[in-house]
Amino acid sequence: MDVALHNAAPSFSYFDLAGECNDHSSRPPSAEDPCSRQSPVVEPPPQAARRVSIRSPIFAPGPTPVFSLASTPTPAFSPALAPTPVSLLPLQPADLRVLLRCSREPLLILDVRLHSAYEDARIASAVHISVPSTLLKRPSFTLARISDSIPDTGQRSKFTSYKRARLIVIYDADCANITDSWPGKQLAKKFATESCDSQALRVFYLKGGFKTFSSVNRDLIDTLPISSSTSASSLSLPSRPTLTLQCQIPKNSSPICPFFTNIRQNTELANGVGDPIPLRLNNLSDSIKSALPNWLKRIACSPSGPQKLAESFYGIEKTEQKRLQKALNPNIVDGFSISAGLERGNKNRYNNIWPYDHSRVKLVKDGDDYVNASFCHALDGKNRYIATQGPLPSTFEDFWRIVWDQRVWVIVMLTTIEEAGQIKCHNYWNDEKMGCFIIRNISTNIVANGTIICRRFSLSHTDYPFTSIREVTHLQYTEWPDFGVPVAPSSLLSLIHEANIASTTTSPMLVHCSAGCGRTGAFCTVDTVLSMLRDSTNNEEDLILKTVLELREKRISMVQTLRQFVLCYEAVIEAFIRQAE
Structure with missing residues (x-):
């Protein structure tokens, strides 16, 4: 159901509020006090005229338009009748003041600004909504699901009052860009679709937004600290901890609620990426050192190599953290959307590993095309991969559909079924028919x-x-613990060798561990870099760092830990040792 945005419609200057304003009874009316304004009530339109055209204003313009809730009859909702489209109308700051101080009608105020701005100050009683606009555009992301995403129970209860609200007011910082992608307009569409009595419901956007309203209504602005259950940033993280890397994390910028904890780096980077990890190098003779490209020599032959790797990985993590904060920010439209993974969370093994929309694998079938899998490759690499999570029982058929649709001939499995008493991947090959x-x-x-x-x-x-x-060839590597590394880099090279022997076509190789990112990313990185080294003439560019950065643009957390990042260098250096032997 469409929402009409009446830019040409007059914004209403004051309201008849169906009752006296008691908090001004002790002093005479004043021109400065909006609650004291008096005006005749506009007669409501006849019932037959209530089905207003979606392109015409709800209220006919007049010399002194008045909005009367009491005088407007509300017919009983009939499922047989299509509800009247809810229009998104402008509301003057002075009129919102009237509603806040004098109205006896159910009123819901929604704040769609950044969570950091909401934390600093907000209109009294406003509920904060922070859902990516890409999700709000989806009809399946209903008001009930928006309510579930609100972490604070008090705020959630206020939001559910939309079921009985007669007035809803939505605002952002300045309400200057009211386009189809504006979160407030997407919310208005949902109220139009899901409200049981949209004929009585009025949805407004606040003219001038919070900036204008707060400048003249300081007494109605709440600046008290919000509760810990409402604020994702209230987690007790050190604000400027000093890292082993001799650099500092910027002061916490109040991450977006409610997905703060779903961004792994928001908590894991509080103490950096850990101490530098020495490389496991054996038999690194002078002849082997001379054969290494310069970028690899700077790591393998320098005492500061481990420190450089730690600094590089910290940069990788910070880059992804910023990328995900943008992807989960409802006020930023970026190319790295994860809305499909958020919306279809029941198909994800973990609640913080989603495929990017631009690189996700889409199932070739009618209906739901979602599967937690991503197309991955480096820009200069010839090898192509599908990185995916360990299948759940509910996604076994989806997994084999990927294999069939994408003509996969080799599956590389980098996990066991169970590790440390936890199921890491379900057995998806024992049942004959799926x-x-x-x-x-x-x-x-x-x-x-x-x-x-x-x-x-x-x-x-x-x-x-x-x-x-x-x-189909299925290679299961059993000596690689989650978040860890193989006992020796040489065993990873043996796995890559077996996979390349089995892969005789240009079809993508399907690789998975448990989440489909850490161990999966390390395998894809080493295999890609070894292939690139055969043709590369660039002796200075760090191919491992470049490849990890590019793979992370295709899938979250590819090469998830510093230890796995170091393993990539160990394995490539081990390949040079093998070649020399």
């Missing part, structure tokens, strides 16, 4: 000194009985 896919085990072998289980499956689709049965 939806329309039939998977049969052809063979199982143990290779690479017992660290890799090599399975071969036949894959067929029941809807395409005459299509050739495909053979």
Whole structure:
């Protein structure tokens, strides 16, 4: 249902509020006091005229327009009748003052500014809404889901009063850009769609926004600290801790509520990325050192190498933190949207790992096309990957649909089913039939000194009985703990070698661990860099750092820890050692 924005309609100068304003009874009316204004009540339109055209003002302009709640009859809601579209109308700051001080009608005020601005000051009784505009545009992201995203129970209760509210006022900093993408307009559309009595509901935006209103109504501005349950920034994090990296984290800038804790770096970077980690290097002879490109020499042959890696990884983390804060900021439209992952959270294994919309894999089927998987590759790399989470029982069929749709021939699994008593990935290959896919085990072998289980499956689709049965190689690496690294970099090189032998086409290799980012990112990085080194003529550019930064633009947290980042350098240096031998 559309919302009409009446830019040409007059903003109403005052209201008849269906009752006397008691807090001014002890003093005479004053021209400066909006509650003392007197005006005749405009007669409400006849019932037949209440279905107003979406392109015409709700109130006909007159010499002294008056808004009377009491005089406007409210018909009972009938499911058989389509509700009248809710119009987004301008409201003068003086009139909001009247409503706040004198109105006896249900009133809901919504603040759609940045959470940091809301923390500093807000209109009394306003409820803060901070939901990405990309989510608000989705019809499936209902008012009930918006309510669930409000962490404070008191604020949530106020918001649910929209069910009985007659007036809703929405504001941002200055309400200067009321376009289709403005969060307030998206909210108004939802009120139009979901309100049981949209004929009686009026939705306004505040002319001049908070800036104008607060400049003349300081007595109605709340500057008290908000409760810890409302403020994501109230977490007890040190404001300027000193890091091992000899640099400081900027003062906390009041992150956006309610997704603050879903951004991993918001809490993990409070104490930096940890102490520098020495590289595990063996048999690094002078001849091997001379064969290394200059960018790798600066890490492997310098005492300050570990410190440089820690500083580089800290920069990677800060870059992603800023990117996610923008993606979750309802007032910023950026290319790194994660709205699909947020909206379909029941398909995610973890609540802080989502695919970016621009790189996510879309299932080729009718209905829901979402799966937590991302297309990944470095700009100068030839290898292509699909990075995904360990499948859940509810997503087994989706997983095999990716394999079928994208013509995947090699699956690399970097986790065991269970680690430290926790399920990291469910077994998605033991059931012979999963939806329309039939998977049969052809063979199982143990290779690479017992660290890799090599399975071969036949894959067929029941809807395409005459299509050739495909053979898929499944390599499960069993010696890589979550957030950790393999016992030796050489074993990771053995896995990459097996995967490249099995991959005989240009189709993407499907790689997953548990979340599909940390171990998955390290595998993709090392495999990509080794391929790039065969053709690269740039001796100065750090290919590992470049690749990780580019992979993180495709999927969140690719190479998730400093230890995994160091592993990437160890594995590439180990490849030079192997070549020399």
